[in-house]
Amino acid sequence: MTHVAFREEDLTLEVDYVVVGSGAGGATAANALARGGATVALVEAGPWRDPADYPSSTYGAMRDLFDGWGVGIAKGRALWPIVQASCVGGTTVINCAICVRTPEDVLLEWERDLGVGTKAWREGLWKHQERLEVELCAEVVPAASAGRSNLLAAKGAAAVPYDGHPMTRYVKGCAGSGQCLQGCKQLKKQSLNLQFVPEVMALGGTVLSCAPAERVLLEGRRAVGVTGRFREPVTRRKGGRFTVRARKAVVVAASVTRTAPLLAASGVKHPLLGAGFRAHPGTGVIGVYDEHVDMNVGATQGWASVQYRVEPGMKLETLSIPPEMIASRLAGAGAELVARMGDYRRMAMWVVALRAEAVGRVKRGVFGEVSVDYGFADADMRRLRKGLALLARTHFAAGARRVIPGIYGLPYDLGPDQVGLIEEGPLDPRAYILISSHLFGGATMDRDPARGVCDEYGRVHGYEGLVVADASVIPTTLGVNPQHTIMALARTFAERLLDA
Amino acid sequence: MVTLYPRSEQFPGIEDMALDAYIAQYRRECAPLMWAGFVLGTVFFHITPLFTVYIPLPAYALSDEDRERHAQRLVSHPMYYVRQPVFLLKMVAGLLWGADPAVRARLGLAPYPADPGTWRTS
Numbered sequence: 034m035t036h037v038a039f040r041e042e043d044l045t046l047e048v049d050y051v052v053v054g055s056g057a058g059g060a061t062a063a064n065a066l067a068r069g070g071a072t073v074a075l076v077e078a079g080p081w082r083d084p085a086d087y088p089s090s091t092y093g094a095m096r097d098l099f100d101g102w103g104v105g106i107a108k109g110r111a112l113w114p115i116v117q118a119s120c121v122g123g124t125t126v127i128n129c130a131i132c133v134r135t136p137e138d139v140l141l142e143w144e145r146d147l148g149v150g151t152k153a154w155r156e157g158l159w160k161h162q163e164r165l166e167v168e169l170c171a172e173v174v175p176a177a178s179a180g181r182s183n184l185l186a187a188k189g190a191a192a193v194p195y196d197g198h199p200m201t202r203y204v205k206g207c208a209g210s211g212q213c214l215q216g217c218k219q220l221k222k223q224s225l226n227l228q229f230v231p232e233v234m235a236l237g238g239t240v241l242s243c244a245p246a247e248r249v250l251l252e253g254r255r256a257v258g259v260t261g262r263f264r265e266p267v268t269r270r271k272g273g274r275f276t277v278r279a280r281k282a283v284v285v286a287a288s289v290t291r292t293a294p295l296l297a298a299s300g301v302k303h304p305l306l307g308a309g310f311r312a313h314p315g316t317g318v319i320g321v322y323d324e325h326v327d328m329n330v331g332a333t334q335g336w337a338s339v340q341y342r343v344e345p346g347m348k349l350e351t352l353s354i355p356p357e358m359i360a361s362r363l364a365g366a367g368a369e370l371v372a373r374m375g376d377y378r379r380m381a382m383w384v385v386a387l388r389a390e391a392v393g394r395v396k397r398g399v400f401g402e403v404s405v406d407y408g409f410a411d412a413d414m415r416r417l418r419k420g421l422a423l424l425a426r427t428h429f430a431a432g433a434r435r436v437i438p439g440i441y442g443l444p445y446d447l448g449p450d451q452v453g454l455i456e457e458g459p460l461d462p463r464a465y466i467l468i469s470s471h472l473f474g475g476a477t478m479d480r481d482p483a484r485g486v487c488d489e490y491g492r493v494h495g496y497e498g499l500v501v502a503d504a505s506v507i508p509t510t511l512g513v514n515p516q517h518t519i520m521a522l523a524r525t526f527a528e529r530l531l532d533a
Numbered sequence: 534m535v536t537l538y539p540r541s542e543q544f545p546g547i548e549d550m551a552l553d554a555y556i557a558q559y560r561r562e563c564a565p566l567m568w569a570g571f572v573l574g575t576v577f578f579h580i581t582p583l584f585t586v587y588i589p590l591p592a593y594a595l596s597d598e599d600r601e602r603h604a605q606r607l608v609s610h611p612m613y614y615v616r617q618p619v620f621l622l623k624m625v626a627g628l629l630w631g632a633d634p635a636v637r638a639r640l641g642l643a644p645y646p647a648d649p650g651t652w653r654t655s
Contacts, residue, residue: 038654080652092628093648102564112617121653242653266652267562327641356640357631360538361624366604370623371541374631377640402566441609441616463613 036081036234039243039263043273046239048072050530051259051277052284053246053295055230056123057516058503058523059286061165064229065527066284067236074277075233076259078245078287079119080266081226082126087216091357094215097266098127105290105403107393107469111462113314115403115469117288121242122226124288125516129213129334130203130222132171133513134162135521138343147508148480149489154525161521169223170205178209180331182381185322186351187336189431193423197338197349203516204332211353213333244275249283249299249499256283256499279498282530284491286503286523290405293475293486293505294397301493303486306476310393310405311510313471314413317352317384318421318455319359319437320428321446326381328353342512346388347420349427354382362466363437364445373445380437383427385420386471388512389413395475407469414460422455440464471515476505491526502526534626536592536600537619545635547626555629571625574618578607585610 037044049071052063063075079100088097095102100119107113118124135158143149150158165171174183179199190197203223210219217224234240247261258279263272285292293307337350354362356377363373393407425436425447435446438455441464447454458464479485482494487506493499502523504515511518540546560568579592585606586599595603607619630636634644 036653082652086649086651088648089645090632090648092632096562097650102567104564104566329642355631356636357628360627360631366537366608367539367601368541371538371544375543400566
C-alpha cells in the first residue's frame with residue numbers, strides 16, 4: 034500500500050494505468066482497473082484528508098476541501114461560483130452523495146442524436162449502477178434522521194400536489210448531523226476517499242496526493258504518462274516533480290473544469306475541447322415558519338422531486354446551509370441584516386436545480402484558475418422563475434408564514450398572495466444568486482470525431498491510450514444528480530480498457 | 534465588516550469577535566484572487582459614500598448611521614457590479630460572524646470544533 038503526499042524530491046513511477054483525479058470518475062475507474070489486476074497510480078491535485086482532518090466550519094471547508102476556495106466562476110452576464118472539491122475523493126467528500134440512476138430518456142437521446150451507446154451499453158451502465166448501490170450502501174434517507182426541513186418539503190409537495198420522495202444516497206445509517214458539505218465526520222457518507230481509493234491501495238496501487246498534473250505526456254498520438262509538481266496544500270509551494278509513465282493508458286478524470294484545460298495544455302488537438310459545457314445551476318427559496326425548523330439538524334439534503342425533470346426541466350430538492358452561508362445570502366446590511374438572521378431557526382431552504390439549455394466553454398483562467406464562459410438564455414430564466422414560484426407555493430402549502438425569494442428587485446419577503454411576483458420576476462440573471470453545480474461537458478462523447486472529443490468508451494478520438502472518465506464526457510444535462518452516472522460510465526470505460 | 538454585522542440585542546457584532554486575527558488568517562490562507570477581491574471590495578466600500586449618501590468622505594470617516602446607510606445602498610444598488618464587491622465582503626465577514634460560538638448558541642447550534650487543517654502526509 035503506497036501513498037505519496039507532498040515531497041521535495043522528484044518521483045518517477047511506471048504502471049499499467051495512470052488515473053488523473055480521484056473523484057467519482059477517477060476513483061471508480063482506478064478501482065475497476067485495480068480490481069482487474071492492473072497496476073494503477075492515482076494522481077490527485079488535492080491533499081488526502083481523513084474524517085479526523087475534516088473541517089467543521091464553512092471557512093474550513095472552503096479552505097481545506099473546495100477547489101481554490103470556490104473562486105472558480107461561470108461568467109456570463111452574471112458571475113456564478115462553481116462548487117467542487119480538490120482532495121482525495123474529490124467532490125464526493127463535499128456533496129450529499131445523492132444516488133439517482135441515469136434516466137432512460139437521456140441515454141436514448143444520446144444514442145439517437147450522438148450515436149453514443151447501444152441497448153447493451155445502456156443495460157451495462159445500469160448494471161454497474163445496481164452494483165454500485167450495493168457496494169456503496171445506497172439507502173433511502175431514514176425518517177428518523179431526515180430533519181424538519183425535509184419532512185416539511187414532503188408535506189408541502191403532497192399538498193400542492195406533486196410527486197416527491199426521500200432521497201436515496203450513498204449514506205449508511207445517516208446520523209443527521211447536517212454536515213455533508215464539510216465532509217461527514219460520522220463516517221456515514223460513503224465518499225470515495227473512504228471506499229474505492231483505499232481499495233486501490235490495498236490492491237497494490239499507488240496514490241499520489243498534493244499532485245496536480247500539469248501535462249499528459251504524449252509520444253506522437255499516444256498518451257504515455259503524466260507529469261507535474263507536488264504542491265504543498267497550505268503554502269501552495271511547489272515541491273519535486275512527479276512523472277508517472279503508463280504502459281497501457283492514461284485516464285483523465287480531473288473534473289469538468291480541469292480535464293479539458295489539462296488536455297489542451299498537453300497538446301491534445303480537437304476543436305471541441307472545452308466546448309459543450311452544461312450545468313444544473315441552482316438557487317433557493319427560503320421559507321420562514323412559525324415554529325423552529327432548525328434546518329441544520331437532519332440530512333443536509335433528504336428530499337427531492339423529479340416530476341418536472343423533463344418538462345419544464347428542473348429538479349426540486351432541499352438543501353440546508355449553515356448560518357454563515359445564509360448570512361451572505363440574505364439581502365441587506367447592518368442592523369437590518371443581523372435582525373433578519375434572527376429568523377434562522379425558523380427557516381427552511383429548498384432549491385431548484387435547473388436543467389439549463391445554455392451551453393458554455395471551459396478554459397484555463399489568466400491565473401490558472403477555473404474559468405467558464407456560460408451565458409444564460411431567457412428560456413432558462415423563465416424556467417428558473419417557474420421553479421422558484423413552485424418552491425414558494427410548496428413552502429406555503431407546508432405552513433410557511435412567508436418566503437424569502439432572494440431575487441433582486443422583489444421585496445425581501447413575500448406572502449402567499451405574492452407568489453406571482455416571482456413568476457413575473459426579472460429575466461436578468463444578475464438579479465439572482467445562483468451556484469453552478471452538476472457540471473457536464475468539455476470533452477463530450479459522440480461517435481463522430483467531428484462532433485465530439487471522445488467515443489462512447491471515453492477514448493479521445495485520434496489518440497491512443499487516452500481516456501476521459503469524468504463528467505466531461507457527458508454530452509447533455511441529465512436532470513438528476515450526476516455522481517451515479519459518472520461512476521457507472523467510469524466503470525464501463527475501465528472495463529473496456531481491461532478487455533482491450 | 535463591523536458595519537455589515539453590527540452588535541444587536543440578539544447577537545454579538547463582528548466587532549466583538551477576533552476580527553483582526555481573522556483578517557490576518559484569511560489573508561494568509563485564502564486564494565490570491567479572493568484576497569485581491571476582498572481588498573478591492575474594501576477600497577470600493579470606502580471611496581464611494583459620495584455616490585450613495587452624498588457625503589464627500591471615505592466610509593471610515595462617516596458616522597455609524599451614515600456608514601450603515603451607505604452599506605445598505607451599496608448592497609441594494611441597481612448596478613450588479615456595484616453590489617458584487619460588497620457581496621464578497623458580506624460573505625467573507627459572514628464566515629466569521631455566522632461561525633462565532635455566541636451567534637451559533639443563539640441559533641440553537643453547538644459551537645464548531647476547531648478546523649484541524651491537517652491531511653495525510655504519508
